[in-house]
Amino acid sequence: MPLLEVVWIALLGALSGLMIGCIAIGGVILVPALVFLAGIPIQIAIPAAMFAYILSGLVATAVFARNKSIDWRMASSLCIGGTPAAFAGAWAVSIFDGRLLAACLGVLTLLSGVNSLRPRLRAETDRATVSHGTLFFVGAATGFLSSLTGTGGPLLLVPILLSMWLGVLASVGLSQIFQLPVAIAAGNIVYGKLDLVLGIVLAASLSGGSWFGAKLAHAVPRATLRGIVSGALIIVGLFILANVAWRLLG
Secondary structure (H helix, E strand, C coil): CCHHHHHHHHHHHHHHHHHHHHHCCCHHHHHHHHHHCCCCCHHHHHHHHHHHHHHHHHHHHHHHHHCCCCCHHHHHHHHHHHHHHHHHHHHHHHCCCHHHHHHHHHHHHHHHHHHHCCCCCCCCECCCCCCHHHHHHHHHHHHHHHHHHCCCCHHHHHHHHHHCCECHHHHHHHHHHHHHHHHHHCCHHHHCCCCHHHHHHHHHHHHHHHHHHHHHHHHCCHHHHHHHHHHHHHHHHHHHHHHHHHHHHC
């Protein structure tokens, strides 16, 4: 791999990692960036990205945990429900029309971002009083749909947790740890063709970006972080819908 190409891929990984660490939503842009901006075949890009998400997710989780921004009771319930469901979602990929799923995901993401911009009528909390059963089913639904659509857990989990009146920092923290079983369960590392050099470059750059992004998330005011998350959801929703339209017309 030429040095210039390595630097370019590392920059894309660092930018994606920065978004993942700060707002948990950023992994969805990495594969399209590798394909369209770096010219890497999608069959190579997906396994490498999934490999890198695991390490970057661990780094961001460590930073959030060190700052006591993760409710481990909630995290355990979400992961217990999400892990087997993510495996089921990876298995069900061949059954559903990917374009229809992506279109629905784009609409939901866009609407979630718009809804998050609305004024809060009640106070948020970093420790939600949600039952284990509710969290289990939220994790199961999110894990299944995330693995099915290949978007990673945070894109769906963050707006769901925000709608449950959980604080934005706590929502992002829980999504950091939730993305780990989803990335593992997606199956692309096992069944895809992993380019180890590409995976290592992405893992290193994503992890660096994730570390800085997680630090940034704890440095900015909560209202600012909520605005960033809401704006990212709207942009990603529009991006997904544009991608679906391109696939339909192509």
